[in-house]
Amino acid sequence: MKMNEFMWKEEFSNKIEELEVPGNWDLHVDMNLEKQKTGLIYTQQTFGSFRCSRCARSWNSSKVSVLFIINLNKRHGTVKMRIFKQGCERFTRHEEMIPTVTSDNIERVVCNLVHKIRRKFYEVNDQYQDQKPKIYGPLEGLHNKERCEACRHGLCEQQILSCEYEQNREQRESVAPAVLTVMGLVTGVASIALMYFANK
Ligand SMILES: [Zn+2]
Ligand SMILES: [Zn+2]
Known part of the structure; x- marks a missing residue:
C-alpha cells in the first residue's frame, strides 16, 4: 500500500506559492526517514484512518504522526517527510498500514508546515495559529503504543499537536x-x- 504522495506534493507547492515563500521549495516522501543532525526537525499529528490488508478491520487515529526535516541551501529548500504507520491489533507479527489522510487534513498539516518555514527561514512574524486536524468518525479508545511506529521512534508522546527540534547549527x-x-x-x-x- 502506498501513500498519496502526489496530494502532499501538490498541496505543498500550492501553499508555497499562496504564502509567497521565496526560493525554490520541494517536498519528498521518504518512508525510512529518521531524525538527523542537520535540518530543522518538525513534527505534527493529524487524523487518519487505517484499514488492515489482512482482515479488513479499520480504525481511526488522531495520533498519526508526520515527521518533516527541512533544509534551506541558498535559494533551494527541501522538505523530507515521513508519515508513520500503525499495525492491526488482531495480528502479532504483521505489516503496518499507511494511514489515509483526507485532503483537508493534508491541507492543514501543510499549511502549518509552510507557516513554520516562513517563520524560521524568512523571519516572517505572523500571528498564525497552527490548525488542528479535523476528526472524522469515532476514535479508538486507547492509543496502542506497541502498534504505533511513531511511538517506537519516540515521536508520539512528546507532542500534543506539533513541535520542532532545533538541530541546525548553520x-x-x-x-x-x-x-x-x-x-x-x-x-x-x-x-x-x-x-x-x-x-x-
Ligand atoms: Zn488485521
Ligand atoms: Zn504512537
Missing part, C-alpha cells in the same frame, strides 16, 4: 528569542499559579 538564529520565550513561559506559569492561590 541556521542563523540567536538564542535570545528562545530564552525570552522560556522566561515568558515561566513568568506566565508563575502568575497563573499566583492567581490560582490568590483565589483559594
